[in-house]
Amino acid sequence: MHETDMTKALILTVKDWWEAQPDRPRISQIHLLVGQFTCVEPASLQFAFAVQSRQTFLAEAKLTIQEIPLIAFCHRCQQEYRPQIGMRYACPDCRSPMDDIRSGRELKIDRIEYVTDESLVAEHS
Amino acid sequence: MHQTFDAALEINLLHANQAGADHNRAHFDAWGITCFNVMSSPGAGKTALLERSLAVLSQELQIAVIEGDMTTELDADRLRQYGVPVIAINTGRACHLDAQMVAGGIHRLSHEYDPTAFDLVFVENVGNLVCPAEFEVGEHAKVALLSITEGEDKPLKYPVMFQAADCLLITKMDLAPYLEINLDQIVDNVRQMNAQVTIIPVSAKTGEGLADWFQWVRSQLNPISFKQRSIVHCSS
Numbered sequence: 001m002h003e004t005d006m007t008k009a010l011i012l013t014v015k016d017w018w019e020a021q022p023d024r025p026r027i028s029q030i031h032l033l034v035g036q037f038t039c040v041e042p043a044s045l046q047f048a049f050a051v052q053s054r055q056t057f058l059a060e061a062k063l064t065i066q067e068i069p070l071i072a073f074c075h076r077c078q079q080e081y082r083p084q085i086g087m088r089y090a091c092p093d094c095r096s097p098m099d100d101i102r103s104g105r106e107l108k109i110d111r112i113e114y115v116t117d118e119s120l121v122a123e124h125s
Numbered sequence: 126m127h128q129t130f131d132a133a134l135e136i137n138l139l140h141a142n143q144a145g146a147d148h149n150r151a152h153f154d155a156w157g158i159t160c161f162n163v164m165s166s167p168g169a170g171k172t173a174l175l176e177r178s179l180a181v182l183s184q185e186l187q188i189a190v191i192e193g194d195m196t197t198e199l200d201a202d203r204l205r206q207y208g209v210p211v212i213a214i215n216t217g218r219a220c221h222l223d224a225q226m227v228a229g230g231i232h233r234l235s236h237e238y239d240p241t242a243f244d245l246v247f248v249e250n251v252g253n254l255v256c257p258a259e260f261e262v263g264e265h266a267k268v269a270l271l272s273i274t275e276g277e278d279k280p281l282k283y284p285v286m287f288q289a290a291d292c293l294l295i296t297k298m299d300l301a302p303y304l305e306i307n308l309d310q311i312v313d314n315v316r317q318m319n320a321q322v323t324i325i326p327v328s329a330k331t332g333e334g335l336a337d338w339f340q341w342v343r344s345q346l347n348p349i350s351f352k353q354r355s356i357v358h359c360s361s
Contacts (some may be wrong), residue, residue, distance in 0.1 A: 001205040002221060002256040002260070003221055003253075004258065005219075005223070006138050006139075009139065009140075009141055009142070010138055010283040012141075013134070013136050013140070013141075014134075017132065017134060025130070028129060032138075036287065037284070037285065037288075038259065039256055039258055039285050040259070070308065071140070081164045082163065083318075085284065086281055086282055087281060087315065088281075089281075089288075089317040090318075092159050096320075097316055097317055097318060097319065097320035098288075098317060098318045099320055099321075107138040107139055107259075108134060108135060108136065108137050108138065109134045109136045109277070110133070110134065111131050111132060111133045111134055111135075112131070112132045112134060113129050113130070113131055114129070114130050114131075114132065115128065115129055115130070116128075116130060119320075120208060124186045
């Protein structure tokens with residue numbers, strides 16, 4: 001359910017950026033990074049985005065979600081490992097608890113692809 | 126030629142909530158208040174725990190409760206019987222409290238009372254093991270509850286909340302004799318992802334473990350809550 005709120009935050013953030021651009025470019029794609037060790041379900045985000053972006057400046061924008069795996073670092077073994085979400089989080093070799101999460105907590109707008117008026121002009125000429 | 130440009134934003138989606146949470150915490154700090162975010166699945170016993178806590182701790186500390194409940198004030202009414210201010214935030218259909226909702230509660234608290242008089246604020250979150258874990262509200266510590274009836278595997282299935290918890294209360298311990306459940310397994314599953322968390326088995330019914338919980342609460346208090354406090358005003 002909170003994907004609705006996340007999507008609201010996403011659209012507001014992109015809107016802030018868009019309104020700060022002098023030429024109000026056409027946004028074609030938003031790239032989002034979503035870690036696997038978050039409470040966010042990409043399919044729910046896609047659905048919320050489709051609904052909330054309707055008839056807005058993002059109506060034609062595509063949301064691309066890249067899932068980031070959960071990777072932890074075991075200090076005792078001095079190596080990274082992939083905890084198995086829902087099953088096991090401790091280091092598979094020495095069973096130390098997961099304490100240093102290197103990736104998987106991301107909830108980030110990575111980048112935006114856009115087309116400016118100038119390039120539209122170039123395209124049409 | 127079709128030309129597409131890239132703009133790197135690298136903005137966290139929860140940036141606005143995080144900023145709001147930091148703002149809330151700054152108020153708590155200035156008032157010398159320690160704030161706990163109390164989270165669990167529905168029915169794990171948050172309100173029962175707070176009832177027992179208020180009965181004892183309100184004799185030595187000035188406590189207020191910010192209560193998130195989806196549609197009713199039932200929980201808030203239960204807690205008001207202990208003579209402490211209870212600010213009820215009706216969250217509507219929202220499945221969690223966010224920093225902005227709690228800011229509303231803080232402002233009501235500071236307008237209706239002298240906020241510098243308080244030592245401790247419990248934020249009772251909406252019953253949900255998933256969403257509240259992602260939305261900080263300005264707390265100094267996260268307290269998670271897991272009732273013994275929920276099973277050993279819940280920490281593995283809902284890891285984000287248990288990984289972030291500072292204190293985990295395993296509640297309804299009075300029911301343990303009637304269940305085939307392995308407390309050590311629960312503890313082991315939580316420890317896999319959170320080596321630092323303080324784990325206290327409790328029963329609001331029999332009082333088991335509550336003395337340890339109260340001691341943990343006292344150990345977390347802001348030292349300035351017993352000293353001179355500064356007064357801040359919020360312009361927003």
